Amino acid sequence: MSQSSRTMYAYVGSFVMPTPGAHDGLHVFRVDSETGALTPVSSHIPGLNVGSFALDPQRGILYVTDEVASTLEFRQQHQLAGGGGGRIFAFTIDRATGALSELGHWPSYGTQPAGIALHPSGNFLVVSHFTNRTTTTTQITGTAQSGFAISPRYDDATTVLFPLDPTGRIGGPCDIHIHAPASPPSCLHSISLFPTSTHDNNTFYLECDMLKDQLLTFTLTAKPPLLRMHASHATPKGSGPRYSAFHPALPVFYVNYEYHPIIETFTYHPDGSFTSLSKVDVLPPAVELDANYAPPEGKVLLSDLKVHPGGEFVYTLVRGYNVLSVFRVDHTTGGLERIQTVKLMGGVSPKGCAVSPDGRFLYVALSVSGLVQVWRVEEENGGRVVFTGSTVSVPRPGAVLVVET
DSSP states (O other), X not given: OOGGGOOEEEEEEEOOSSSOOSSEEEEEEEEOTTTOOEEEEEEEEETOOEEEEEEEXXXXXXXXXXXXXXXXXXXXXXXXXXXXXXXXXXXXXXTTTOOEEEEEEEEOSSSSEEEEEEOTTSSEEEEEEOOOOSEEEEEEEEETTTEEEEEEEEOOEEEEEEEBOTTSOBOSOSEEEEEOOOSSOOOEEEEEEEEEEEETTEEEEEEEETTXXXXXXXXXXXXXXXXXXXXXXXXXXXXXXXXXXXXXXXXXXXXXXXXXXXXXXXXXXXXXOEEEEEEEESSOOGGGSOGGGOOGGGOOEEEEEEEOTTSSEEEXXXXXXXXXXXXXXXXXXXXXXXXXXXXXXXXXXXXXXXXXXXXXXXXXXXXXXXXXXXXXXXXXXXXXXXXXXXXXXXXXXXXXXXXXX
């Protein structure tokens, strides 16, 4: 198919914390296949606080997390359906126009559902919850003689397995893993599927626990459908693992850390085990940084992490510095080399990004600026990116997904 005949649509979610505003939460744009520019098509579900997407390309269904931790009273006040906690929405995609039609929505069985992953069979969804990390009650122990003690209790941190029927609708949970309450509580930011790793008919998932500084692996057995903790891997204290992203061909994945300016490369094995291969800085040395890069109080917060569809490049966003860093992938080992760090043309707080399926354009959502920028991937220039000058306005944009129909 020629580049000019490709039909692509971009889906951009608005995201406002701690509670969503009165915005249309999910926005559809048509992608110009020549320039990458975005043209608005429609907006959906006022107040939807989009955490992340999962796409079922076979059935043409888009799954969206509503990442909220709101009370029943808040929902009633704003005429939103359901009780407290998060929700999952399913939309069918019109392959001719990119427009969305709601298939249904369901409770996510937790607060702030941040991560979502589709099983390769199309029969299950797995959802992880960020949780709101505020105390729900206090637990009192002791006696008058020994002294009373108060310890905080937090919302349950859950990883939830949902079945999907043949139409893509979500059923009641097959299984829920409740992470042990502790201080700090678990903060499950993302979950990803091991694309090629199966062992004893198990499928593996990788979950990032930001507050506990852990990478968690889960197994899913198809009969019966059960989600089980497989192993945990400690990351440096205070690092805050945020996202994982798997290479499309090599048995490697990448993890970025919200509070440490590095990306770590891991190699994984059929039994779900993995080992660290290398680490790379996401920022150039301080002597190379322009004074305009410096964030207030030295604050550096990594956000999104994406792999180019062809596997040649990796991208990550850095808030505070408000930059995008580009890495070249070693085609043999999967290791990374930083080749570019660019200022996002005055944009503030880059939160999400996506690469078009043809690999030619990179879209960056700038939350505070309320913009989505279009960058061109120049493979003839070693994979470096160049700003096209094209932007669209979106209220507090976060998650981005580009789909070819």
